[in-house]
Amino acid sequence: MISLKCRSWSVFGAVALVAASLAAAPVKALDYKEIPGLESNLPPTAERLPAEPLVVDLEAKGRATGKNGGTLHTLIGRSKDVRLINVWGYARLVGYNEALDLVPDILESVDVEDGRIFTLHTRKGHKWSDGEPFGAEDFRYFYEDIALNKELTPSGLPPFLLANGKPPKFEVLDETTVRYTWEDPNPLFLPELAKARPPFIYRPAHYLKKFHEKYGDPAFIEAEAAKTKARGWAPLHNKMDDMYNARNPDLPTLQPWMLAPGDSDRRFTLVRNPYYHRVDSTGQQLPYIDKVVMTVADGKLIAAKTQAGESNLQARNLSFSDITVLKQGEAQQHYTTALWPNSKGSEISILPNLTVKDPVWRELLRDTRFRHALSLGVDRTLINRTLFFGLGKEGNDTVLSQSPLYEDEYRTEWANYDPEQANALLDEIGLTKRDGSGTRLLPDGRPLEIILETSGERQVEEDALELVGENWKDLGIKLFVKPSQRDNLRERAISGDLVMSVWTGFENGIPTSEMPPSDYAPTRGDDLSWFAWGDYYETAGKGGEKPDWKPAARLMELYESWLKSTSKEERTEIWEEMLQIHADETIHIGLVSEVPQPVVINGVQNVPLTAIYGWDPGAQFGMHRMDEFFMAD
Template sequence: MSLVPAGAGFVRRTAHLAAALVLAGLAALPARALEYRETPGLADRVGVDLPPVAMRLPEEPLVVDLPAKGRETGRQGGEINTLIGRSKDVRLINVWGYARLVGYDKDLNLKPDLLKAFESENDRVFTLRLRKGHKWSDGAPFTSEDIRFWYEDVASNPSLQPSGLPQFMLAGGKPPRFEVVDETTVRFSWDEPNPLFKPELAKSRPPFIYRPAHYLKQYHERYGDMDKIMRLAEAKKLRNWAALFNKMDDMYDARNPDLPTLQPWVRLVDDSERRFVLKRNPFYHRVDSTGQQLPYIDRVIMTVADGKIIPAKTQAGEVDLQARNIGFSDITILKQGEKAGRFKTYLWPISKGSQISLLPNLTVKDPVWRSLMRDVRFRHALSLGIDREMINKVLYLGFGTPANDTVLPMSPLFRPEYRDLNAGYDPDRANELLDAMGLTERRGDGVRLLSDGRPLEIIVEASGESQEELDALELVAETWREIGVKLFPKPSQRDIIRERALAGTLVMAVWSGFENGIPTSEMPPEDFAPVRSDFLSWSAWGNWYETGGQTGEKPDWEPAERLTELYDAWLVSGSDEERTEIWHEMLQIHAEETIHIGLVSEVRQPVVVQDLGNVPEVGIYGWDPGAQFGIHRMDEFYVK
C-alpha cells in the first residue's frame, strides 16, 4: 500500500475516472427533482479531473430553501478574506464550516446535516443513516465503513486511545454495541440512556466519529505496510506507528492538507504559515433550492496578523468578514471605517452567561477564606456591592444587561429570577450581611478585618489577556470599598491560575462567564456542577470527580453535593421533561447561592461585514452552541 499522500493526486485520479465513466456513457445520472447547475469556478475541471455536479452530490443532498429561511438565493464565486491572530487558528475553518452529522439550527434544534436521518429509541439505541452517494472531498465514497473504522480501529485501539473510549461513548460506564446495518446505516446501542451522544456530535469541535478510512488505513498497523509506516515515522521523527497515525489523523486542526474532509472548504496545500487558502469542496453535500451547490464562496483566505493590529486592519477595510481579535472596545474605530463606506458593523449578543464573572474559590485551603467563600451571606454581599449599571455604561455604553452569570433570555431554560436574584446594587444590604457575619471590626481606612485579624483584602487573579477584565475590576474595587472590602487585581497566566486553583492557593479569579449561556435541556449541564478540574470555583472537587476519587477533594458542601447528584441524574435521564426539571433545579441553586458573581451579560460582539450577503444583522456569537459563524451557516454567505 502506498504511503504517498493521497490528497490532490488522489482527487485527480478518482475524479478523472468518474468523469471518464460519465463521458463514456458508462454511468447514468440518477433521477432528481432538482436540475443541478454547474459551479462556474469548477466548470473547466469537469471532464478533466472532476465529474459533473450531479455525480459529485449525494443522491439525496441536503436542499436548503433560502427564501423560506428569510435569506437570499446567492451566487457562486468570490472569496472571503479574514485575519487570524496565530497560524493554528486555521482550524477555525472546520468550526465555521459547521458540517456535522447533526447540527443546531438558529432555534437551537438539532437537525440531521451530513446524516440523512438520525433515529433515537429512548436515548438508548441510535441509528445513523448516511446519504447514499455522499463523497469525501477527494471523491471517495463516505460510507458506514468510515464510522466502523473510527469506532473499532481508532477509538477502541489502546495504542491510539490509551484512556479508552471518550465519556460520551459510555452509558453506565459501559461501551455500546455497534453494528453496521448496511453501506449507509450504523447503529449504536446502550442498555442505559446516553443523552450525551447526540449533542456531542454537534459541537464546534465535534468528536468526528467517522474517519476517511480509505486514506488513513495506510498508516494503521492493522492495514498498512509496517516497514513503510516505520520508515515514514522515522523520517518525521515520530516514535511509533501510533504517533504517525495521530499526526495524519487531523480532522480538526487543518494541518494535514492531504486528509480528505466533508467540510465546505478544504486546505489543499501546505506552503505557508502566514496565509492559508481554503478552497471549496467540490463534493460538498448541500445545495440551494435553485440547484446551486454550496458553499457559494469559492475561497476563504485566512491571513495571520498581530492581534493588536487586527482592529486597525479591519478598520482599514482589509477584511470581508471579521469577529476574531476585535471586541466591544474597538467599536469607535470600527464606526469610523464604517462612515467611509468600507463595511458594516453588526453587533451580535455574545452567548456567554456573563461577559465577565468573579469566581470565588470554594475549595481554597486557607480555613478562614474557605469559611468566608462558602458562606452564602458573603457571596451575596459581594454581589450586592457591585454597581453593574455603572460597569455596563462605562465599559459597554449601556448595550449589555446587568445580570448574574446564568442562562440568557435566548435559552428556553431562562427565568428572570436566575438573572436578577441578588444582582442589584444595594450597598446597605451588603453591609448588613457582612455585619451579621461578625465582620464588624475595621482598620483606619475602613477595610474590614477577618476573624484572625487580617484585613479583608481579596486578591483577584486575572489571566492578563484582557484589559477589559482589569478595567472591570477597577470599577468593582470602587464600590467594594463602600462595604469595607479591598480588591487587589493580580495579572497572571491562565495555566498558573489553574494550577493555583487546583492547589487551593487561589482565593478568587476573574474570568468570562459560563461558555454556554443559551442551553437547551438536551445539552449537558457540566458547567454548572463540580465535575471538571479546570473550573476555578471548585477545581479540587472537579478533580475528585474526574479521577473517580483518586485525587482532589470529595465535595463536602451541600449545594455542590446536590449539583453533582443532579448532573449524574442528567447523564442517565431518558426524557426531555426529566432533563428540563434537572436543569431548572441546578439553575435555581446557582441563583440562590451566587456561586459565580456575574457582572454584565449580552455584551455585543462586533462582526464586520464587507459586501457579503446572508450574514445576519442580528445573530448570536458563541462557541458551543454556535461555532461562531457556524450556526449561521457560513456556506450560505455570498459575495454581493
C-alpha cells in the same frame, strides 16, 4: 427525485431533532448547476453529490439565493486559528440551527429508541473531498481501530461514548447504516456531535489505514515516521489524523472548505470541497464561496486592519471596545459593523474558589451571605454604562433571555446594588472588626484583602475590576487585582492557592433542556470555581475532593439525574433546579451579559445583521451557515 429524508426523531420521548427546521426544499427534480472555474477533471455536479443531498430553501429562511465564486479574506491572530475553518464550516452529523433545534446534516437521519439505541443513516453516494465513498466503514474504523486502540487512545473511550460507565455495542448494519446501543440512556451522545469542536466519530478509513499497523505496509509506515520524526506508527497516525486542526492538506474532509497545500504559516488558503453534500433549491452546490483566505496578523492590529478594509468578514480578535473605531471606517470602506449579542452567561464573571485550601478563606467563601454581600456590593449599572455604553444587561452569570429555560429571577436575584444590605450581611457573619484604614478583619486577624487573579488577556476585565474595587472598598474590603497567565491561573487553582479569579461567564448561556448542564455542576477539573470537586468527578474519585458543600453535592446529584433522564419534562425540571441553586447561592458573581460582539461584513451577502455569537452552541459563524454566505459583485 431529490429530497431530504425527514424521519421522526424521537429522543427520550421528546422530539429533539427536527429535520424540517433546516428549511428543506420541497421534493422536486433539481437541475444541478456546474460551478464555474472548477477543475475540469472532476465529475459533473450530479455525480459528486449524494443520491439525496441536503437541499436548502434559502427563500424559506429569508435569505437570498447566492452564486458560486469569489474569495473571502479574514484575519486570524495566530497560525493555529486556521482550524476555525472547521468550526465556521459547521458540517456536523447533527447540528444546531438558529432555533437551537438539533437537526440532521451530514447524516440523512437518526433513529433513537429509549434514549439508548441510536441508528445513524448516512447518505447513499456521499463522498469524501477526494471522491472516495463515505459510510459505515468510516464509523467502524474510528470506533474499533482508533477509539478502542490503546496505543492511539490510551485514555480510553471519552465520556460521551459511555453510559453509566459502560461502552456501547457497535454494529454495522449495512454500507450506510451503523448502530450504537447502550444499556442505559445516553443523552450526551447527540449534543456532543453538534459541538463547535466535535469528536468526529468517523474517519477517512481509506486514507488513514495506510498509517495503521493493522492495515498498513510496515516499510511505508517506518519511512513516513522517519520523514515526520514520529517515534512509531501510533504517533504518525495521530499526526496524520488531523480532522479538527486543518494542518494536513492530504486528509480528506466533509467540511465545506479544505486546506490547500503550499501556504506558509502566515497565510492559509481554504478551497471548496467539490463533494460537499448541501445544495440550494436552484441546484447550486454549496458552499457558494470558492476560497477562504486566512491571514495571520498581530491581534492588537486586527481591528485597525479590518477598519482599513483588509477583511471581508471579521469577528475574531474584535471586542466591544473596537466598535467606535470600526464604525468610523464604515463610510470609507463601505462595510457594515453588525452587533451580535454574546451568548456567554456573562461578559465578565467573578469566581470565588470554593475549594481553596486556606481554611479561613474556604469557610468564608462557602458562606452564602459573603457571596451575596459581594454581589450586592457591585454597582453593575455603573459598569455597564462606563464600559459598555449601557448596551449590556446587568445581572448574574446565568442563562440569557434567548434560552427557553430563562427566568428573570435567575438574572436578578441578589444582583441589585445595595451596599447597605451588603454591609449588614458582613456584620451578620461576624466580620465587624476593622483595622485603622477601615478594612474589615478576617476571623484570624488578617485584613480582608481579596487577591483576585486574571489571565491578563482582556483589558476590559481589569477596567471592570477597578470599579468593583471602589465598590467593595465601601464595604471594608480591599481588592487587589493580580494579572497572571492562563496556565499559571489554572496551576494555582489546582494547588488550591487561588482565592478568587475572573473569567467570562458560562460558555453556554442559551441552553435548552436537551443540552447537558455540565458547566453548571462540578464536573470539570479546569473549572476555576471548584477545581478539587471537578477533579474528583473527572478522575472517578482518584483525585481531588468529594463535594462536601451541600449545594455542590446537590448539583452533582442533579447532573447525574440528567444523564439518566428519559423525557424532556424531566430534564427541564433538572435544569430549572440547577439554575435556581446558582441564583440562590450566587456561586458566580456575574456583572453584565449580552454585550454586543462586533461583526464586520464587507462585501459578503447572507450574513445576518442580528444573530447570537457563541462557541457552544453556535460555532461562531457556523450555526448561521457560512456555506450559504456569498460574495457580492
